Amino acid sequence: MAALITDAASDEKAGMLKQLLFDYVFTRASCQFEGTQYTRRADPEKLKEIFDKYASVEQNGERFMTPDDFVRNYLGIYKSENYNPKTVYLLGSILDTSKDGLISFMEFQAFEAVLCRPDALYITAFQLFDTNGSGTITFDEFEEIIKHTTLHNEIPFNFASEFLRLHFGKDKQREINYAEFTQLLHDFHEEHAIQAFQKYDKNKNGSISAMDFNNIMISVKSHLLSEDVKRNLVAAAGGTAGHQVSFPYFMAFNTLLNNMELVKKVYLNFTKNNAGLEVTKEEFLYAAQQMSQITPLEVDVLFQLAGFIHADTGRITYDDLELIAPHRPTKFLSRPFAEMKAVKSPAERSIGIQILESVYRFTLGSIAGAAGATVVYPIDLVKTRMQNQRTGSYIGELMYRNSFDCAKKSNKA
């Protein structure tokens, strides 16, 4: 590995990114393989070297990064002329926990440490919302960030809703601590989906059209949709009575997508880890009763989706489940290390670097996956990058597909 780092010295940024990210990936990778060590950190001296390269401000002999230094120069995103300064400021202030507008080396180091924690994504999201660094989130802080998301622009969230009243109190005076915030972020997403349904249910008769269903899912639940599911949204909804999607169907569809990891467990449990075994709906229903949170309607939706994606044989295998919900990011994190070892030629190495870059973006970007798509996804951290590469890919694809694919694609572009 040392040789690889030296070889890449000509590309300073990539080299440093790689160092930082390699440590990060290696840390996570070693968690996977050994299961004991979680916080193997980057070498402080190497980290300081990286920091100093980008820290453009000096005050009383101490160097600082501006949000611009970190986001545009160090991360290398939002490089275009017409970038949104507010977005860059918000992203930079995730690290700036003192909220003085500048990122000190200690803050940079602390952020690197956060990345080693199992709840890194939630902590990062919390720091994004806690704009005054008080350690709690007020209603105003919550509203400010949500209003900046593209998600809110597409389907406005009702800030006067009972949901937010329950969290912040009727006078909006209650403040939310970190642990509570993680739950709020989790439940917020369900609430937003319900609000979207209400918005499209214009006649208030408890159903929406197949096209509106498609629009809601693409807008609000994009992070949960694989390409195969996206292509079959209208077909799935069209299979319902009168091409109308009822509220229970809508709920079942969303709950199923949220619970696909559980669904996979149920499948593997039933087939005793035989991923090729074909399972009928009745068999799956029986297996699901062992973990009774999966309803018969969710099982219906599952088999219906699998039927549209695959041939409609009335049976599913593990492959169908993977098409509906590809690997989650954390599973991916253990791969690059193994793959890196085999890398020899400069061309292959550049793929390796891009994998690591992707992981980094992923760390910031995948909050969407863990905690609801609202947070970083709409801020377009990844989207911008993808659009610059003109691959025409959807964000969702990057969010949940193997980043290795992504690196290969960008290489071709």
Add this chain to the structure above:
Amino acid sequence: MAALITDAASDEKAGMLKQLLFDYVFTRASCQFEGTQYTRRADPEKLKEIFDKYASVEQNGERFMTPDDFVRNYLGIYKSENYNPKTVYLLGSILDTSKDGLISFMEFQAFEAVLCRPDALYITAFQLFDTNGSGTITFDEFEEIIKHTTLHNEIPFNFASEFLRLHFGKDKQREINYAEFTQLLHDFHEEHAIQAFQKYDKNKNGSISAMDFNNIMISVKSHLLSEDVKRNLVAAAGGTAGHQVSFPYFMAFNTLLNNMELVKKVYLNFTKNNAGLEVTKEEFLYAAQQMSQITPLEVDVLFQLAGFIHADTGRITYDDLELIAPHRPTKFLSRPFAEMKAVKSPAERSIGIQILESVYRFTLGSIAGAAGATVVYPIDLVKTRMQNQRTGSYIGELMYRNSFDCAKKSNKA
């Protein structure tokens, strides 16, 4: 096994119940062990024999059971003088799918067939709500049954809520089919908990007292609470700031209890099925990220509960998870068969019979477990029985504890 059935002939009812139930238990047991056969049904001739013993009405040469015959004489519940005729009628009409007030042999047989289906509990619940047998559930039907539950009496459900508007439409004209009903039943329970929180949050500041939290959980979520959790509700809530339970904490607590099977999977996955391995909060948090629906706050609640129940070591083992959420009913269904084999003496046999009886009640009673406590639990199918036995046990205990314990207890009484 045949010997056992003959021996018990002196107690007709028990013998017949046993026959029916043995078939049922055996069926489920064989599912567990062989995984291919799900619908091994009772012998029709034996079933007819049982039916005829209790069918008190004869019309045009055909015999019928009244709801009273089935519930009070055959099941042997609601035997006391001051029983509620409405409850008996509702329970009996689960079988009476033609809704003519009488149970034909075909209906009796159909019900026995339903018990073999993996979604038996949902189907039974649907037949309970579909009081006119139309195959769909109207708002009025839904309201009628819910209003008869003790749950509604304790914490009235708001029938004008947005939740029901979304399901039945603003004019309450939309009808719910079976699949949709399973989702409604599932989500209804969450909605009821939220409504309960709103009711106790009198100042509308987004929090309730530890005592109110205790009351809500005992009323609405009793079916999810083990004795150990019940004993520690106030302590758990008291550990929160100002002895107030915030809405996110309330949601996390309920979500955690709903997802305990998933939590067990996460634990076993992480420890590679080593049930004795002590796992720290950080380790669990890491493992939970693999199935990212578990939030850090839920993990906090989990370790807090385990700390109160067990000693607060900051670590959990599988035993702690079992104390929080004992085995679910479907897991139990595979046991009696193995246990029955070893039964020799009449005293032991009577325990066996009671196990089978329990399973039968369980089938009707455990809808609560699978689909929300609202349906049969409040109708007191099991509660009455337990009270008659003067064991002083909670319903929740029977609902989720090993029925074998229950049989042993009633034997002592």
